[in-house]
Amino acid sequence: MGLQQMIQWLVQQGVDSEDVPDLLASFAIQAYREYEKSRSKEDIDKAVGFARGSIGAGRDGDPSLIGRLNNLGVMLGRRYERTGAMADLEEAIGVARQAVESTPHDHPDRAGRLNNLGNKLESRYERTGAMADLEEAIGVARQAVESTPHDHPDRAACLNNLGNKLGRRYERTGAMADLEEAIGVARQAVESTPHDHPDRAGRLNNLGNMLGRRYERTGAMADLEEAIGVARQAVESTPHDHPDRAGRLNNLGNMLGRRYERTGAMADLEEAIGVARQAVESTPHDHPDRAGYLNNLGNMLGRRYERTGAMADLEEAIGVARQAVESTPHDHPDWAACLNNLGNKLESRYERTGAMADLETTSSCLHDAWLCHTAIPFHRIQAAAQCLKLLAAQTKIDVAISLGQAVIDLLPAVNTKLLDRNDQQYVMSIFAGVAADVCAFLLASNQPTNALEYLEKGRAVIIGQLVDGRSDVSALTEAHPNIARRYEELRDEVNRPSSQLDKDAGGGQVAGRRREAVAELDACIREIRSIAGNERFLLGQTAAEMQQCAVGGTIVIVNITRFRSDAILVSRGAVKALSLPGLLASDAEAWLGKKWTGRGVRRHERAQKNKEYLEYLAWLWDVCVRPVFNEVHRVHDTTDRLSRIWWIGTGLGSSLPFHAAGVHSPGSTENAFSKAVSSYTPSIKALGYAQQRARATDGARGALLIASMPTTPGQVSQPDARKPPDLPGVAEEKKKITDIVNGHVPIEPLDLPSVDQVVDKLTDCYIAHFACHGSTDYADPSNSGLILQKRGEGQEAEQDRLTVHRVSELSLAHARIAYLSACSTAENGAARLSDEVIHVVSGFQVAGFPYVVGCLWPSIDRVCVEVASGFYRSLLQRRGAGLDGGEVAWAVREAVMAVREAEMDQPLVWAQFVHFGA
Numbered sequence: 001m002g003l004q005q006m007i008q009w010l011v012q013q014g015v016d017s018e019d020v021p022d023l024l025a026s027f028a029i030q031a032y033r034e035y036e037k038s039r040s041k042e043d044i045d046k047a048v049g050f051a052r053g054s055i056g057a058g059r060d061g062d063p064s065l066i067g068r069l070n071n072l073g074v075m076l077g078r079r080y081e082r083t084g085a086m087a088d089l090e091e092a093i094g095v096a097r098q099a100v101e102s103t104p105h106d107h108p109d110r111a112g113r114l115n116n117l118g119n120k121l122e123s124r125y126e127r128t129g130a131m132a133d134l135e136e137a138i139g140v141a142r143q144a145v146e147s148t149p150h151d152h153p154d155r156a157a158c159l160n161n162l163g164n165k166l167g168r169r170y171e172r173t174g175a176m177a178d179l180e181e182a183i184g185v186a187r188q189a190v191e192s193t194p195h196d197h198p199d200r201a202g203r204l205n206n207l208g209n210m211l212g213r214r215y216e217r218t219g220a221m222a223d224l225e226e227a228i229g230v231a232r233q234a235v236e237s238t239p240h241d242h243p244d245r246a247g248r249l250n251n252l253g254n255m256l257g258r259r260y261e262r263t264g265a266m267a268d269l270e271e272a273i274g275v276a277r278q279a280v281e282s283t284p285h286d287h288p289d290r291a292g293y294l295n296n297l298g299n300m301l302g303r304r305y306e307r308t309g310a311m312a313d314l315e316e317a318i319g320v321a322r323q324a325v326e327s328t329p330h331d332h333p334d335w336a337a338c339l340n341n342l343g344n345k346l347e348s349r350y351e352r353t354g355a356m357a358d359l360e361t362t363s364s365c366l367h368d369a370w371l372c373h374t375a376i377p378f379h380r381i382q383a384a385a386q387c388l389k390l391l392a393a394q395t396k397i398d399v400a401i402s403l404g405q406a407v408i409d410l411l412p413a414v415n416t417k418l419l420d421r422n423d424q425q426y427v428m429s430i431f432a433g434v435a436a437d438v439c440a441f442l443l444a445s446n447q448p449t450n451a452l453e454y455l456e457k458g459r460a461v462i463i464g465q466l467v468d469g470r471s472d473v474s475a476l477t478e479a480h481p482n483i484a485r486r487y488e489e490l491r492d493e494v495n496r497p498s499s500q501l502d503k504d505a506g507g508g509q510v511a512g513r514r515r516e517a518v519a520e521l522d523a524c525i526r527e528i529r530s531i532a533g534n535e536r537f538l539l540g541q542t543a544a545e546m547q548q549c550a551v552g553g554t555i556v557i558v559n560i561t562r563f564r565s566d567a568i569l570v571s572r573g574a575v576k577a578l579s580l581p582g583l584l585a586s587d588a589e590a591w592l593g594k595k596w597t598g599r600g601v602r603r604h605e606r607a608q609k610n611k612e613y614l615e616y617l618a619w620l621w622d623v624c625v626r627p628v629f630n631e632v633h634r635v636h637d638t639t640d641r642l643s644r645i646w647w648i649g650t651g652l653g654s655s656l657p658f659h660a661a662g663v664h665s666p667g668s669t670e671n672a673f674s675k676a677v678s679s680y681t682p683s684i685k686a687l688g689y690a691q692q693r694a695r696a697t698d699g700a701r702g703a704l705l706i707a708s709m710p711t712t713p714g715q716v717s718q719p720d721a722r723k724p725p726d727l728p729g730v731a732e733e734k735k736k737i738t739d740i741v742n743g744h745v746p747i748e749p750l751d752l753p754s755v756d757q758v759v760d761k762l763t764d765c766y767i768a769h770f771a772c773h774g775s776t777d778y779a780d781p782s783n784s785g786l787i788l789q790k791r792g793e794g795q796e797a798e799q800d801r802l803t804v805h806r807v808s809e810l811s812l813a814h815a816r817i818a819y820l821s822a823c824s825t826a827e828n829g830a831a832r833l834s835d836e837v838i839h840v841v842s843g844f845q846v847a848g849f850p851y852v853v854g855c856l857w858p859s860i861d862r863v864c865v866e867v868a869s870g871f872y873r874s875l876l877q878r879r880g881a882g883l884d885g886g887e888v889a890w891a892v893r894e895a896v897m898a899v900r901e902a903e904m905d906q907p908l909v910w911a912q913f914v915h916f917g918a
Contacts, residue, residue: 025054026646039243069100084288114144129374160189204234294324336375362388392563404438408458429832440561447579459835460683490521553644558653582623588652625661644677654834660911682837690918694850702766703746709772713797726905729861730771736869754790774822781838804843814849826854849886870895
């Protein structure tokens with residue numbers, strides 16, 4: 001029945017024409033309530049029809065019209081949820097926007113209408129992936145919360161919705177601040193909802209989801225246990241015939257599945273499968289949420305197959321995963337996740353049966369997931385990274401090159417300046433191994449220059465951004481001073497340390513202004529690139545620019561993948577590739593899996609460990625370093641002098657001791673020490689920055705800061721933890737260095753200093769020498785650091801850590817050499833972040849030290865004294881107090897060689913000392 005027919009019929013039934021709009025509105029609400037119980041498409045169609053009629057029958061200027069528009073928006077939104085029809089969602093957003101714009105700012109219903117508009121915008125974001133919709137949704141949700149009194153019963157709903165939207169933005173960007181705020185507001189929503197309120201179950205469910213996400217990020221079991229608890233409460237307080245029960249069962253199943261992954265408890269997995277089945281079985285076949293529930297059930301069955309090997313589970317998992325893919329629209333963001341999961345299960349069957357058809361279908365699924373541009377970028381990247389490995393197995397080199405380059409090209413869009421360091425590490429962990437794989441494919445296709453450029457573009461990205469934040473713009477300033485000044489002001493604002501931001505303003509204001517500043521900075525950079533001669537401003541180096549960094553030597557990149565291993569040799573004259581067929585990833589993994597250290601090893605084990613390490617160094621010489629030196633000497637046509645080499649290892653190669661590789665026995669010259677002066681650098685861009693800093697400080701003078709910690713307090717936060725051992729050699733090390741340097745360089749001693757004291761002195765120091773314990777955080781490498789101490793007035797001393805994060809926020813104008821006589825300062829132990837090369841040494845490089853000396857593992861106290869004193873003695877013998885890069889690297893080599901000569905059969909005593917930088 002059309003609108004006019006409906007109105008005519010009602011009038012014939014005796015209804016006053018002025019009452020028709022209200023009556024139709026009441027019919028709409030009644031039909032909507034029926035739909036909320038039945039989830040029948042027929043009921044929601046009726047509700048939408050009556051709601052449209054109530055608006056069409058109304059008169060201009062009718063004050064009730066705004067409320068009816070709002071209700072129509074709600075009903076259209078519900079029908080979209082039921083059917084997935086985008087036309088309904090677009091119309092819902094339009095009428096919800098009309099309702100908001102027509103409602104006075106001081107009207108009590110404005111918050112509710114903002115809330116509804118925000119929900120519709122969030123739905124469109126979920127469907128299309130358009131960030132503008134999500135940002136607007138968060139903005140209107142905030143307005144809804146801010147315009148609702150604290151004691152108003154609707155405030156909980158507004159908080160709940162804001163929490164959901166912040167959670168969505170966290171999923172997209174990885175920004176932990178969004179997730180923390182989402183949990184906070186979700187908790188407020190639950191706490192302000194009465195226990196008998198029908199919406200409490202939904203709010204518990206949302207809080208559980210947020211806690212589950214935080215568990216995935218941090219691994220904190222307390223979050224997972226609480227998530228399971230609140231998810232269970234949500235299910236138990238939802239009636240069996242409630243239409244939202246399936247979604248809540250699904251979420252509980254996901255949480256139980258995560259706990260199974262952590263603990264291996266089969267009871268959790270069995271329960272997870274049971275509730276996932278219930279979720280699927282209680283959802284209509286044409287419901288858009290069914291695909292997600294099928295997807296999750298397939299994941300649970302896949303886990304049980306991994307545990308038991310039962311092919312029935314794997315076959316069922318493939319079947320339900322296929323149903324999930326087939327029932328998800330190709331333009332839906334979740335299509336990528338469904339394809340990814342189906343691909344993983346087909347890969348498991350391929351591994352079990354060897355059926356090539358499964359391998360082909362798997363790589364096709366993963367490639368299609370990458371092509372789903374509406375999906376969350378992280379899901380696309382994960383699919384593509386796995387697809388690259390499968391394409392390697394099929395030797396589909398051209399397809400792999402195209403895919404891999406596209407993945408790396410996406411990197412700047414997701415690793416934004418808005419993210420803090422922890423978030424950037426999370427983002428970069430998603431890209432782990434992609435750059436190395438792309439490099440291998442390009443080398444297989446005989447494209448060494450492209451291989452080099454893409455490898456640099458996809459590695460050490462965080463350090464690269466920090467280096468860009470300290471870029472020298474003197475040439476731009478000279479030619480275009482106004483835009484150069486604007487760039488520097490915006491750059492400094494965006495790169496201000498987070499500790500300062502927290503002090504200056506409230507979190508919301510800071511975040512808002514930071515977003516504005518990032519947008520302004522990006523626009524400024526685009527404008528600079530439009531100026532002739534500045535087209536590549538802050539873009540990745542070209543191969544020719546990288547070659548300029550190989551002044552006086554050769555940069556050697558060792559790229560290890562499961563597909564192939566190669567070295568790329570970069571000199572001023574050429575970029576050459578060298579295949580390393582003997583350097584197998586499995587062998588490198590086996591060697592790196594052993595714990596190497598010269599300290600704390602029992603006497604009877606020490607000889608065996610050193611013997612094994614000598615075998616390791618000989619293996620590395622045979623499969624990698626000797627072929628590299630042969631090529632270097634062939635290119636330069638010389639073998640009668642030491643080469644200068646800068647080593648860069650990718651992935652597994654980032655922790656290999658290239659500088660010490662070889663045969664170490666009296667008279668042998670078959671080792672790296674006898675062939676070269678070796679240095680390391682995180683990337684060629686970082687090397688270029690170190691060289692720039694070296695030129696800037698050439699001829700400068702300043703003090704030698706010696707920060708010494710002969711004793712170290714325990715951690716107050718961990719009273720049961722073992723106190724770090726004393727370092728009796730520290731006092732001797734300090735005395736020897738002072739005796740050697742005295743009269744050449746002023747000395748600034750700091751005994752048992754705090755972080756703040758050290759940072760204050762670093763501002764003007766020339767050489768910084770630390771003799772203390774180091775600490776490596778494998779989960780968060782930016783939290784690794786040097787252990788100092790602090791004490792409040794009248795309090796005992798406690799540990800104070802000078803972290804990588806804190807150091808790399810500094811910008812030191814006079815810094816020249818940092819000598820880190822501390823444990824593991826050059827250790828690169830975070831496997832999924834190995835290509836970011838985030839450790840204490842690289843932190844000091846970013847701060848402005850062009851030459852840094854560090855250790856790969858904990859050192860023996862007496863050896864630290866010998867190497868440190870030998871280093872300064874050699875340095876001053878070579879050129880008084882004038883220090884250049886070659887002489888710093890030479891001094892490290894000579895100091896280590898002296899200890900090596902006396903203890904050649906104990907490489908764990910001397911092989912850990914390394915030089916980074918120019």
